[in-house]
Amino acid sequence: MGIRFILMVNKQGQTRLAQYYEYLTLEERRALEAEIVRKCLARNEQQCSFVEHRNYKIVYRRYASLFFLVGVDNDENELAILEFIHLLVETMDRHFGNVCELDIMFHLEKAHFMLEEMVMNGCIVETSKTNILAPIQLMDKTY
Amino acid sequence: MNPFSSGTRLRDMIRAIRACKTAAEERGVVRKECAAIRAAINENDNDYRHRNLAKLMFIHMLGYPTHFGQMECLKLIASAGFPEKRIGYLGLMLLLDERQEVLMLVTNSLKQDLNHSNQYIVGLALCAMGNICSAEMARDLAPEVERLLQFRDPNIRKKAALCSIRIIKKVPELAENFINPAAALLREKHHGVLITGVQLCTELCKASEEALEYFRMKCTEGLVKTLKDLVNSPYAPEYDIAGITDPFLHIRLLKLLRVLGQGDEDASECMNDILAQVATKTESNKNAGNAILYECVATIMSIEDNGGLRVLAINILGRFLSNRDNNIRYVALNMLMRAITVDAQAVQRHRATILECVKDLDASIRKRALELVYVLVNESNVKPLTKELIDYLEVSDQDFKGDLTAKICSLVKKFSPEKIWYIDQMLKVLSEAGNFVKDEVWHAVIVVITNSPDLHGYAVRALYRALQTSADQETLVRVAVWCIGEYGDMLVNNIGMLDVEDPITVTESDAVDIIEIALKHHTSDLTTKAMALIALLKLSSRFPSCSERIKEIVVQYKGSLVLELQQRSIELNSIIAKHQNIRSTLVERMPTLDLLEWEEKQSGSIPNTTGSTPAHASINIPNGVAKPSSAPLVDLLDLNSDDVPAPSSSGGDSFHGLLDIDLSGAPKQSGVNHSPNNGTDALMDLLSTATPTQSRSAISDLLNSGQDNKTPVSPLEVLSSPSSNSIQPTSSAGAIDLLDSFATNSPIQENNGPAYPSVVAFESSNLRIGFNFSKLPGNPQTTIIKATFTNLSPSVYTDFIFQAAVPKFLQLHLEPASGNTLPASGNESITQTLRVTNSQHGKKSLVMRIRIAYKMNNKDVLEEGQINNFPQGL
Incomplete structure (x- = not known):
């Protein structure tokens, strides 16, 4: 597996979505999120999108007020993860229509369902937006 | 109603939490919500279960404990409806920890759902299993997953493939069952199935040699063709990113080819053409294209040698390195690190650029570049490179100085051509960033x-x-x-x-x-x-x-x-x-320190010292606790080589305690560290380290044997007997007293105030304590009590400790005792000075509780008493 966790954090540093693919205790998660947020949010636009943290890397990208942070193994292709973050945002955009922090907050479970269709156990499942969103749209229609 | 349209109350809760101005307010809202959810759980409320779980997931994300909701997940999973199951499985993946007993309960539901007629429910179960399953569950459910790898719907096949990865990671011996079905997935057209199938094969290759051989033989050509088709495929809107069809699939394919080509010439040969095509034809003006080039370079560097391809790859990295985009430069540095083992000469060509990157504004780039420079240095270029790095040390960020200093020191040590150069460079580093230099x-x-x-x-x-x-x-x-x-x-x-x-x-x-x-x-x-x-x-x-x-x-x-x-x-x-x-x-000059011995010691202690703070290291190393056997226990600065000129042969070593300068930061602590040592270790430690108490007794012994022939105790004998290796501070007074006794007179006694009669403060069948009183002139509140302890029994007392306690209006200060061994039958006595300050002087008289502990014939004895017979007016 390549992806260890995916975080969405607003620019105040509040977590808006967290999905871990390895087990961490509550305390570990809180500490990790605080450290990462402190490290990444302090960086400016010109600096690169990769930060080395402990024994792995964080690939992050900022969209308006929302940061997408992905923790990956050291041998993972950083540029591909960057592209993957963009795919994730585009997918959410297609569903929510210009996704924003509030969409994710108030539809947390939906955001998770989308993520589930894209990443499983740290591996990429699907890269087609249509295929990713199909089960979610089906659900919306049914209920 | 629709549980996913976020019933009003979930919305309300999120709004309430958002409205909170302080963390305390937020905690209050969460506490109230959790209480309500617990109540609902207790009532076994069915209608709102899914909504409560959705709330719990939000609360969980905020970092609050939600373990009480775990059983709710299981209930929802066990219910019949798809919406309930869906939220139940999501909760399972988010809220459950690795406590197997709770997880085991879900195995049965999972099994049913994996066999469900509704494929979406099968998908849910696969996803949950792929994310959280344990080894036992993997064993139980592997046959179901294997079957699902051939399911008619590709969306199930792709999830089953990733679920298989989890299974073989948890139970590697199941890997061989998955080799054939995984190979079948590689022939699929559906991108989702293909990308997951490729990842499964990559994992199988890592888990099993047999799988690696199989895929190498049977699938290399097929994979090359798949990649070729993908590279040459016409525009596919659904997978297109910046004019490239599915870069993610490109990258996974290149990764698998890398695994297959590594260490196998035929397989490497087979993929040469396509790698060359990817390396030359891929557009490099967009991130997606660069991601593929980057992966392609990694593959070229790993597979068996092909000169032409390597040149191509190094050229790509050269282009990356001069790119203006920091992301691209970062990955270039990252990859050059791997390239250096393959073609160090080619990497050396970029030395100047890499050195510039060490000075970049971006910490991530600096770090990568420094690591790279570190491996680039050799005998021929160490001087100019070190100069550059040291010059940069002056202007670098504070938080980068630590890393930089460590690297420079290590380089200078490793490659220094002559000693004068070494000393010059180290002096520069010490002057520029001495505070970042490690003890060793x-x-x-x-x-x-x-x-x-x-x-x-x-x-x-x-x-x-x-x-x-x-x-x-x-x-x-x-x-x-x-x-x-x-x-x-x-x-x-x-x-x-x-x-x-x-x-x-x-x-x-x-x-x-x-x-x-x-x-x-x-x-x-x-x-x-x-x-x-x-x-x-x-x-x-x-x-x-x-x-x-x-x-x-x-x-x-x-x-x-x-x-x-x-x-x-x-x-x-x-x-x-x-x-x-x-x-x-x-104080003669130190003998030459043994360089080899020192280096040996360093290499022996590196595992202990790396990562620990310098203070910590200085406690550990000299004590010999951290590395009891291998390394010689001689501390660098304490120089116990035998050829040290010493005033007396028997006491020479002990004196080095005095010369020792490698203090442990916390003398007490290091003293305590000694206690588990056995006799010889303790002796070695005494000779090599100077915890205050021990150097003290060593000196006292030295002076004893040197000056006072009445006590013919060899220092070594004293040191090796466990009792003298005492860690109590009381024993430390010996040296002071001894040294002072050579002085003509003690200044304290000259200044004595009015005299008070001595008293016998305590007497038992074994022990007598006498108190002598004196006062400092001009300070009537303070009484100096000289306590004399006399042994009345025929046995020697060892480990003698005197303790005293006084009421609040008194302040007591105990000086160290003159010794901790009390010879038999009143031959000699121990003295100890007590200073008592009476804040109620003139109103209340002194009173004291005492406790005396010692060892008689190796048995612990404890005596206690109260002293009321102090003279009036103290």
Whole structure:
């Protein structure tokens, strides 16, 4: 597996979505999120999108007020993860229509369902937006 | 109703949490919500279960405990409806920890759902299993997953493939069952199935040699063709990113080819053409294209040699390195690190660019570049590269200095062509970033200096100069102080001048000045101060004209609150004042430190010291606790080589405790560390380290045997007997008393106030305690009590400790006792001084509770009593 966790954090540093693919205790998660947020949010636009943290890397990208942070193994292709973050945002955009922090907050479970269709156990499942969103749209229609 | 349209109350809760201004307010809202959810759980509320779980997931994300909701997940999973199951599985993946017993309960539901007629429910179960399954579950459910790898719907096949990865990771011996179905997935057209199938194959190759061989034989060609088709595929809107069809699939395919090609010429040969095509044809103006190029370079670097491809790959990295985009430069540095093992020469060509990256504004790039420079350095380029790095050290960020310093030190040590260059570079580093230098590094500098007899003078003069400008760099100060102490005469007399040096004029008093500044500087820590005291002692012998002044400086620390400094001050003062005859032999120049032994010791202790704080390391190393057997226990600066000139052969070693400058930061702690040692270790430690108490007893013994023939106890005997290895502070007074007893008289006794009658404060069948009282003039509240302990029994008492307690209106201060061994039948006694301050002087009289502990015939004895018979008016 390549992806260890995916975080969405607003620019105040509040977590808006967290999905871990390895087990961490509550305390570990809180500490990790605080450290990462402190490290990444302090960086400016010109600096690169990769930060080395402990024994792995964080690939992050900022969209308006929302940061997408992905923790990956050291041998993972950083540029591909960057592209993957963009795919994730585009997918959410297609569903929510210009996704924003509030969409994710108030539809947390939906955001998770989308993520589930894209990443499983740290591996990429699907890269087609249509295929990713199909089960979610089906659900919306049914209920 | 629709549970996913976020029923009003979930929305309300999120709004309420958002509206919170403080963390405390948020905690309040969450606490209330959790209470309500717990109540609903207790009532077994079915209608709102999914909504409660959705709330819990939000609360969980905020970082609050939600374990009480775990069973709710299981209930939802077990219910019939798809919406309930969906949220139940999501909750399972988010809220459950790895407590197997709860997880085991879900195995049955999972099994049913994996066989469900609704494929979406099958998908849910696969996803949950792929994310959280344990080894037992993997064993139980592997047959279901295997079957689902051939399911008609590709969306199930792709999830089953990833689920298989989890299974073989948890239970590697199941890998072979998945080889055939995984190979079948590689022939699929559906991108989701293909990308997951490729990932499964990659994992199988890692898990099983057999799988690797199989895929190499049967699938390499097929994969090459798949990649070729993908590269040449016409525009596919659904997968297109910046004109490239599915870059993610490209990358996974390249990764699998890398695994297959590594170590196999035929497979490597087979993929040469397509790799060349990807490397030359991929557009490099967008991130997606660069991601593919990057992966392609990684594959070219890993597979079996093909000169042409390697050149191509290095050229791509060269282009990356000069790119303006920091992301691209970062990955280039990252990849050059791997390329260096393949083609170091090619990487060397980019040295100048890489060196520029070390100075980049971006910390991530700097870090990568520094690692790379570190591996690029060799004998031929070490001088210019080190110069660049040291120059940059001046202007670098504070938080980068630590890394940079460590790397420079390591390089200088590894590649230094000559000692003078080494000393020059290390002095630059110490002056520029001495506070970031690790203990073992500045220790090594001293070792190297002592090993270069022709450079002693040069080094001490250079250090003296450096100290003028960089007195705030702690480790520089230490090295300088040590060298000035050792080679002060060379400093003053310009001995051993090299041609490259400018002569300097330093007087003896200048040299003492600079040590005094180090001693008194506010940033100097205990180790530095203690080293400075020792250096002063050495100079007092080297510079007789300054001896008196040095004595005055040393005496100032007699009242230091730091035990170590106080003790050193008292000891050194005694040596200067009363032991002129042995002083010059005592402070002779250190013998050359054994470089090999030191390096051996370093390599032995590196696992212990890396990652620990310097203070910590200095406690661990000298004690020998961290590395009991292999490394010699000699501490660098404590120099116990046998050829040390010593005043008396039996006591010589003990005296090194006195010369030892590698203090443990916390004397108490290191004392405690000794207790688990066995006898010989304790002895070695005594000789190699100077925890205050032990050096004390060693000195007292030395002086005993040297001056007082009435106690014919060899120091070694005393040291090796466990009881004398006591860690109680009480034993430390011995040396002071002994040293003081050579003085003509004690100043305290001269100043005695009005006399009070002595009393027998305590008497039992075994023990008598007598108290003598005196008062300091002008301070009637304070009474000085001299307690004398006399053994009335025919057995020796060891480990003797006296403790006392007083009521609140009194303040009690116990000085260390004169010893902790009480000879039998009142032959000798132990004395101890107590100072009692009576805040109710004149109104209340003294009262005291006492407890005496000792060992008689190796049995612990405890005696207690209360003393009420103090004379009136104390």
